[in-house]
Amino acid sequence: MTVLVALRDWDIDAWVARLRRELPGRNIVTLGEPFDRRAVHYAVSWKHPPGSLAGLPNLSAIFSLGAGVDHLMGDDRLPDVPIMRVVDPDLTSRMSEYIILHCLKILRQQMRYVRQQAERLWEDDRDQPAAADVRVGIMGMGVLGQDAARKLRMIGFDVAGWSRTARSASSVVIEGVEVFTGEEGLAPFLARTDILVCLLPLTDDTRGILDSKLLSGLARTGRTGGAHLINAGRGGLQVEADILACLDDGTLASATLDVFQTEPLPQASPLWTHPRVDITPHNAAMSAPATIARLVAEQIARAERGEPFQHAVDRSRGY
Amino acid sequence: MTVLVALRDWDIDAWVARLRRELPGRNIVTLGEPFDRRAVHYAVSWKHPPGSLAGLPNLSAIFSLGAGVDHLMGDDRLPDVPIMRVVDPDLTSRMSEYIILHCLKILRQQMRYVRQQAERLWEDDRDQPAAADVRVGIMGMGVLGQDAARKLRMIGFDVAGWSRTARSASSVVIEGVEVFTGEEGLAPFLARTDILVCLLPLTDDTRGILDSKLLSGLARTGRTGGAHLINAGRGGLQVEADILACLDDGTLASATLDVFQTEPLPQASPLWTHPRVDITPHNAAMSAPATIARLVAEQIARAERGEPFQHAVDRSRGY
Numbered sequence: 001m002t003v004l005v006a007l008r009d010w011d012i013d014a015w016v017a018r019l020r021r022e023l024p025g026r027n028i029v030t031l032g033e034p035f036d037r038r039a040v041h042y043a044v045s046w047k048h049p050p051g052s053l054a055g056l057p058n059l060s061a062i063f064s065l066g067a068g069v070d071h072l073m074g075d076d077r078l079p080d081v082p083i084m085r086v087v088d089p090d091l092t093s094r095m096s097e098y099i100i101l102h103c104l105k106i107l108r109q110q111m112r113y114v115r116q117q118a119e120r121l122w123e124d125d126r127d128q129p130a131a132a133d134v135r136v137g138i139m140g141m142g143v144l145g146q147d148a149a150r151k152l153r154m155i156g157f158d159v160a161g162w163s164r165t166a167r168s169a170s171s172v173v174i175e176g177v178e179v180f181t182g183e184e185g186l187a188p189f190l191a192r193t194d195i196l197v198c199l200l201p202l203t204d205d206t207r208g209i210l211d212s213k214l215l216s217g218l219a220r221t222g223r224t225g226g227a228h229l230i231n232a233g234r235g236g237l238q239v240e241a242d243i244l245a246c247l248d249d250g251t252l253a254s255a256t257l258d259v260f261q262t263e264p265l266p267q268a269s270p271l272w273t274h275p276r277v278d279i280t281p282h283n284a285a286m287s288a289p290a291t292i293a294r295l296v297a298e299q300i301a302r303a304e305r306g307e308p309f310q311h312a313v314d315r316s317r318g319y
Numbered sequence: 320m321t322v323l324v325a326l327r328d329w330d331i332d333a334w335v336a337r338l339r340r341e342l343p344g345r346n347i348v349t350l351g352e353p354f355d356r357r358a359v360h361y362a363v364s365w366k367h368p369p370g371s372l373a374g375l376p377n378l379s380a381i382f383s384l385g386a387g388v389d390h391l392m393g394d395d396r397l398p399d400v401p402i403m404r405v406v407d408p409d410l411t412s413r414m415s416e417y418i419i420l421h422c423l424k425i426l427r428q429q430m431r432y433v434r435q436q437a438e439r440l441w442e443d444d445r446d447q448p449a450a451a452d453v454r455v456g457i458m459g460m461g462v463l464g465q466d467a468a469r470k471l472r473m474i475g476f477d478v479a480g481w482s483r484t485a486r487s488a489s490s491v492v493i494e495g496v497e498v499f500t501g502e503e504g505l506a507p508f509l510a511r512t513d514i515l516v517c518l519l520p521l522t523d524d525t526r527g528i529l530d531s532k533l534l535s536g537l538a539r540t541g542r543t544g545g546a547h548l549i550n551a552g553r554g555g556l557q558v559e560a561d562i563l564a565c566l567d568d569g570t571l572a573s574a575t576l577d578v579f580q581t582e583p584l585p586q587a588s589p590l591w592t593h594p595r596v597d598i599t600p601h602n603a604a605m606s607a608p609a610t611i612a613r614l615v616a617e618q619i620a621r622a623e624r625g626e627p628f629q630h631a632v633d634r635s636r637g638y
Contacts, residue, residue: 093475096474097450130412131413155470156412264441278432281442
C-alpha cells in the first residue's frame, strides 16, 4: 500500500521523512521517481501539478496538507475520491492568536504608541474605547471563525459573524454573537462592523470578495477612527488595488494583511510602504509539519479500521 | 453632608462636575475654597496633598479614584477611617486587553514583522512557538491578575501566578493555573516563567522588587528567545537602572513598560530609545472618569442604607 506525496513549493524530502515516521511499513513515493501507479491508495497534496493525481486506479483518498483546499480545486483532472483537509486544533489556536493580536493592536492604537516612543512623546488617549465599544465582524464562521469569535467575545469585543450559506450559519451558536447569512445578510453585517476579519475559504464564489464595493459597506462612525480590515484567509479573496484606493479615500483606516494575490508579496507592491498597512508573510496560522503528518496517519488508520474520514471537503461548495 | 474632593495632577473641575451629577443634592467642595470642615463626611482623593485630610472630625470614609492606593499611603496624617479603592470591571477588562496584546506581541514577534516590512522582507519563523509553548507568570493575583490569568489561559498560554501572601493566594482557583506564594515560592515561579507580568500593588514590601536579582531568576531557555518583562503595575516596583543592565547583559530579552519611577518618563531616560523596550504612557488601564464617579456614588449610597463598604483597603497590607 503506497502513499504518493505530491507537493509544490514545500520541502518534499522533509515531508517524506515525516510521513515515513508516522506511517511505518508503508511505501512513501514522490512524483519525481518511478512507482507502481496501481499500488497508490492515498495521495498527500500541497499544490500538486494539475493532472498528476490522474491515472491512479486504486486511489481512495486525497489529503490536503493545509486547512485550505483551493490549491487542489484548479485541477480539472482531480480524481473523484474523498478529499480531506487538515483541521488541527493547534492551527486553530494560532489563527486566533493572530486575530486577537491584531484586533487589540487596532483597539489599543499600538502603532501610535510605537511612533510616539520614537519621538519621546508621553501622550495618552483620554477617550480610549474599551473592547466592548468596538464591533468586530468575522467573515467565515467555520472552525477558525468560531474559535476567534468565542475568544474575542471573552476579551470583551462586540462580535458578529457572517456565513455565505445558511447551512454553515445554522451550526454556529456562540452566546452573544449574531451570525448573518448570505447576500441579504451582508449589508447589515458590514454596517455594524468596525474591524472586518476575513477567514473565508477561497472558492469561485469568494474570489475577489474584498473589493471597494464590499469595503465601502463597513461602519466608519465607530470608536476605532474608521474601518479596519484584517485578512488572514487567502490572498485571492482580496483586490489589492481596491484596498489601496479605499485606504487613500478614507473608506479604510487600516489594513492588516497576512495573505496576498501574489506570494511572496512582490517588491514593487505599494502595500509594503503604505503607512496604514501591516504585513505579515502568510504566517498567521502555520501548522507544525509533524502535527500534520500525524493527522494524515490518523486518518489512514481510521479508514483502515472501517471508520469514516473526518473533515471531508464538499466539492460542490469547494471547501 | 459634604464631599471633599482632594486631587493633584488631575482635572479638578471635571471631577467636581461629574460628582455633582452622580451625587445630586450633596455639597461638593475642593481644597482651594473655604468650607465647613465639620460638614465633611466623605473625601475623594487622588494624590491629595499630605495632611490635607486631617482635621475633619466627621470624616467617615476616603475614596481613592484609582485601583491603587499607594498615592495615599505616604500621608502620615491620613485619618483613621475606611479607605476604598476603585474596582471597576471595565478597568479590569482594559488591563487584560493590554496584557494579552503585549504577551501576543512577544509570542508572535510582531515587532520583527514591523521591521521586516520596512525592509520589504518576506521571511517567516518556521519554528514559531504556539501560546501553549510559552510560560507567562503573573505577579499579583488580585482581581486584575486573576482576570488576565483566566484570559491568557483561554488563549492557550501556560500561565502561573505569584502572590506575596498565602492569604491572597488561597482565594485564587483558576483551572490549570498554579499559584506560587511568598518568598519561598518566588524562585520556582520565576524559574518557570518566560514572560513576567507585574501587577503588584506598590507597598513598602514591593517597592523596587523588579531588580537585577529578581529578573536574573527568570527562565532564559524557553521558546521566546529569552526572558521578557511587562510591568503594568506601578513604576515604583521597578529599578530602571537594573532593567537596562539586564537588557544589555542578556538577562532580559525585552521590557514592555507602562509605568515608570518618574512620570511622565523624563526626556533623558535611555528607556525611550532602547531597541528592546516598548513604552506606553501609563494607559494600560484607565477607568472612564464617569464610571469612577458613579462607583463612588454607589459606595456612599450603600453606606447610607447601612450596608458595608466594598473594596476596603487593608492598611496593614497597604492595599
